[in-house]
Amino acid sequence: xxxxxxxxxxxxxxxxxxxxxxxxxxxxxxxxxxxxxxxxxxxxxxxxxxxxxxxxxxxxxxxxxxxxxxxxxxxxxxxxxxxxxxxxxxxxxxxxxxxxxxxxxxxxxxxxxxxxxxxxxxxxxxxxxxxxxxxxxxxxxxxxxxxxxxxxxxxxxxxxxxxxxxxxxxxxxxxxxxxxxxxxxxxxxxxxxxxxxxxxxxxxxxxxxxxxxxxxxxxxxxxxxxxxxxxxxxxxxxxxxxxxxxxxxxxxxxxxxxxxxxxxxxxxxxxxxxxxxxxxxxxxxxxx
Amino acid sequence: xxxxxxxxxxxxxxxxxxxxxxxxxxxxxxxxxxxxxxxxxxxxxxxxxxxxxxxxxxxxxxxxxxxxxxxxxxxxxxxxxxxxxxxxxxxxxxxxxxxxxxxxxxxxxxxxxxxxxxxxxxxxxxxxxxxxxxxxxxxxxxxxxxxxxxxxxxxxxxxxxxxxxxxxxxxxxxxxxxxxxxxxxxxxxxxxxxxxxxxxxxxxxxxxxxxxxxxxxxxxxx
Numbered sequence: 001x002x003x004x005x006x007x008x009x010x011x012x013x014x015x016x017x018x019x020x021x022x023x024x025x026x027x028x029x030x031x032x033x034x035x036x037x038x039x040x041x042x043x044x045x046x047x048x049x050x051x052x053x054x055x056x057x058x059x060x061x062x063x064x065x066x067x068x069x070x071x072x073x074x075x076x077x078x079x080x081x082x083x084x085x086x087x088x089x090x091x092x093x094x095x096x097x098x099x100x101x102x103x104x105x106x107x108x109x110x111x112x113x114x115x116x117x118x119x120x121x122x123x124x125x126x127x128x129x130x131x132x133x134x135x136x137x138x139x140x141x142x143x144x145x146x147x148x149x150x151x152x153x154x155x156x157x158x159x160x161x162x163x164x165x166x167x168x169x170x171x172x173x174x175x176x177x178x179x180x181x182x183x184x185x186x187x188x189x190x191x192x193x194x195x196x197x198x199x200x201x202x203x204x205x206x207x208x209x210x211x212x213x214x215x216x217x218x219x220x221x222x223x224x225x226x227x228x229x230x231x232x233x234x235x236x237x238x239x240x241x242x243x244x245x246x247x248x249x250x251x252x253x254x255x256x257x258x259x260x261x262x263x264x265x266x267x268x269x270x271x272x273x274x275x276x277x278x279x280x281x282x283x284x285x286x287x288x
Numbered sequence: 289x290x291x292x293x294x295x296x297x298x299x300x301x302x303x304x305x306x307x308x309x310x311x312x313x314x315x316x317x318x319x320x321x322x323x324x325x326x327x328x329x330x331x332x333x334x335x336x337x338x339x340x341x342x343x344x345x346x347x348x349x350x351x352x353x354x355x356x357x358x359x360x361x362x363x364x365x366x367x368x369x370x371x372x373x374x375x376x377x378x379x380x381x382x383x384x385x386x387x388x389x390x391x392x393x394x395x396x397x398x399x400x401x402x403x404x405x406x407x408x409x410x411x412x413x414x415x416x417x418x419x420x421x422x423x424x425x426x427x428x429x430x431x432x433x434x435x436x437x438x439x440x441x442x443x444x445x446x447x448x449x450x451x452x453x454x455x456x457x458x459x460x461x462x463x464x465x466x467x468x469x470x471x472x473x474x475x476x477x478x479x480x481x482x483x484x485x486x487x488x489x490x491x492x493x494x495x496x497x498x499x500x501x502x503x504x505x506x507x508x509x510x
Binding site for chain 2: 078079083105106107108110111119121122123124125126127130141157159162163164166167168170171173174177178186229230
């Protein structure tokens with residue numbers, strides 16, 4: 001099996017993609033999407049109740065990917081579990097064969113389909129990274145030694161277009177200090193701006209996978225600008241989509257173009273296709 | 289200031305089903321300022337309940353309904369009216385309801401007329417904002433006097449989440465992100481190095497409930 005760890009140490013351009021677990025127990029479409037991505041990507045991220053909408057667990061879906069021969073990136077948010085449950089699930093993930101975790105704060109429950117839920121946030125993303133590092137050293141977060149530990153490749157996220165940027169960069173550095181070794185970035189469309197971030201980030205011993213969000217239509221671009229924090233689709237991209245006969249095709253072309261350019265300087269790309277996973281192979285092929 | 293909100297009147301009628309006589313408690317402190325348990329609201333509740341065929345045997349608006357001693361006094365002064373009531377309805381915060389329930393004992397049903405929301409700052413009369421989450425481990429010294437527990441919906445301790453939109457909070461876009469405010473203030477004070485330190489997880493063991501405190505100078509006289 002191709003692994004993310006091997007890919008990141010190979011110094012080749014690394015591509016990961018996101019797959020969203022199903023809303024229920026029928027995993028047919030999830031597995032089908034996963035099979036389409038097999039051997040085309042280094043690893044597949046499994047989202048953890050993304051946007052606070054309850055879905056099949058990220059841990060279970062990560063194991064399903066392993067069975068398909070795909071290296072999963074087990075996404076873990078701090079929203080739904082306290083420190084005991086988080087650590088226990090991290091250990092559990094390791095024993096089930098998972099070796100990459102992406103640590104996130106998580107979207108607030110007020111966005112999701114269970115607005116009445118208690119938002120946990122017992123730890124934050126920096127503390128979660130720190131906790132995984134401890135478990136990697138066979139100790140729990142209170143320094144009690146474990147009979148055997150984990151050896152996760154720890155990832156985290158960063159928003160290169162955050163405004164203001166400095167507090168986001170301070171947090172990025174804390175995540176690095178806590179033990180994050182790769183970063184998957186929030187989606188961006190301004191490549192020059194991203195290059196500046198990349199130059200800064202490369203001062204640290206981390207791999208950066210640039211966030212590529214597939215634009216399905218100009219309508220989606222407007223929606224992102226209005227509703228999704230930290231993502232800005234510039235006017236020229238929106239116009240490009242609007243003037244295209246097939247907006248989805250144009251979106252695929254834009255994503256491929258971004259990846260082609262990233263290949264000239266960046267460690268890799270992380271493709272988020274949100275419901276369009278079947279188009280990820282096309283993006284990757286067009287970027288060759 | 290403890291902020292309270294009136295419960296839906298139907299909920300109160302549900303509590304009082306089968307009860308014909310009611311004694312009302314207000315509170316002349318926080319609930320009076322919230323216009324949920326002052327004299328006007330107690331009168332209003334009296335009218336509403338009378339229209340539904342309830343008999344109000346009496347009422348009391350203690351200066352602070354959370355003070356057990358004041359409630360004991362109220363019970364002494366209104367013994368007959370309270371005895372005559374099938375139920376006691378308390379228009380005060382939860383601590384007020386608890387104080388009344390503790391004194392009322394096991395036989396007399398006590399019901400809340402309000403929901404208790406938060407500990408607030410008062411900007412001006414009738415303008416409240418959450419002031420303190422009472423987490424038990426004050427962090428304000430490290431955060432420029434802006435509280436991430438109180439002002440960040442996620443209570444994050446190490447900086448803003450990815451949900452900041454031009455300095456605003458994604459959960460409520462009207463609000464400034466607490467962490468951007470903390471950053472801005474610490475920067476102005478030349479204290480950004482504080483923000484660069486990793487803040488460890490919170491110790492929730494300080495919040496094990498219920499909590500009781502007797503101040504040192506009172507320990508001998510208890």
